[in-house]
Amino acid sequence: MARVALLAAGVDCIYFLFFLVVDSPWLAWINVLSVAMYAAAYRLARRQKLHGCALLIWLEAFVHAVIGTLMTGWDSGFHYLLLMFIPSVILTNSRRQSLAFVVALLVFLVTLDFLSRGLGPLAPLSASALVALKWLNITIFISMFSSLSLYYRRKIFQAERSLHAQATQDALTGLYNRRHFQLVAEQELIRCQRTGSRACLLMMDIDFFKTINDTYGHETGDQVLISVARTLKQGARAMDTLARWGGEEFILLMPDVDAAEALAVAERFRQAVERTPIVFSSGEIFCTLSFGVTQLERGEPLSTAVGRADRALYRSKVDGKNRVSHE
Secondary structure (H helix, E strand, O other): OHHHHHHHHHHHHHHHHHHHHOOOHHHHHHHHHHHHHHHHHHHHHHOOOHHHHHHHHHHHHHHHHHHHHHHHOHHHOHHHHHHHHHHHHHHHOOHHHHHHHHHHHHHHHHHHHHHHHHHOOOOOOOHHHHHHHHHHHHHHHHHHHHHHHHHHHHHHHHHHHHHHHHHHEOOOOOOEOHHHHHHHHHHHHHHHHHHOOOEEEEEEEEOOHHHHHHHHOHHHHHHHHHHHHHHHHHHOOOOOEEEEEEOOEEEEEEEOOOHHHHHHHHHHHHHHHHOOOEEEOOEEEOOOEEEEEEEOOOOOOHHHHHHHHHHHHHHHHHOOOOOEEEO
16 A cells, blocks of 8 residues: 555656646646645555555545546546546455446546536646647556556465465475375376376374373474474475375375385485474474385275375384384
8 A cells, every 4th residue: 555655646746747847837736735645645554554545545536636637628638547446446345335436436427527528627738738648647547557457466366376375285384285185196196007107105104293292282293293394395306295194194105116216215204304303492302203105006096005005104103113114
């Protein structure tokens, strides 16, 4: 909102210079008042009084359009500037409120047209100055409307990226979530069946995670999850798909590797996590991971491969934790 106020003040400075050039000092000084209003709107925006800022901007724009049209005539094009309010109103209000605004604006413009043509210009300009003013207003309208469109376009893209992240990523660790992993893994199974290539699953579980939570608190538990996720992500390849499977459990899909290669990768991960300290407010701790590794078989559903990796993980837990098992 503060940027809008500054931009509008800049436009009024252009008007000020224009009317000085065409020898209409009275019209020029009217724009000084407009700049003062936008300066006040800017101060309100800086103080987070956005409602008051918006009202002041709207008031100045409508009053400026009325005065400019009555002084220089309808053909000057001051009314074009009011059209910029339509997108913001439609995007931020209900359908009924938007329709009411558009109808009210249309009535306002029709009334202003008849009034200005009936009275004639109160401060007429020369024909050449009037044409120049009209094209100045058209240029300002196109420039500001384009800027507004780009602003909303950027906001839409940001919202789409945010929604995509919420749909595919785990909020705490930033890894893919279970749902997205399943979609990617199903596609990888189809590719493996089509090309005959290999792929492996690694299931990982943080050892003694409940004890960590109970001893150090859930905030420290969250830091453990984040640290482990970061270590795993640093060690994974670009083509791998790493996700938080749930709770303290992670899963990794590795295309184009066999069981022996996957076991070696799992061992590297195990050692990396084991020697990485997790720093928190009152000190640091270390944690370990247990692994279950399996190679995907052609034609099998994902659930079968996950079940096999889960059984291997369970065997690592039973055999003493902090180890890698294969099935």
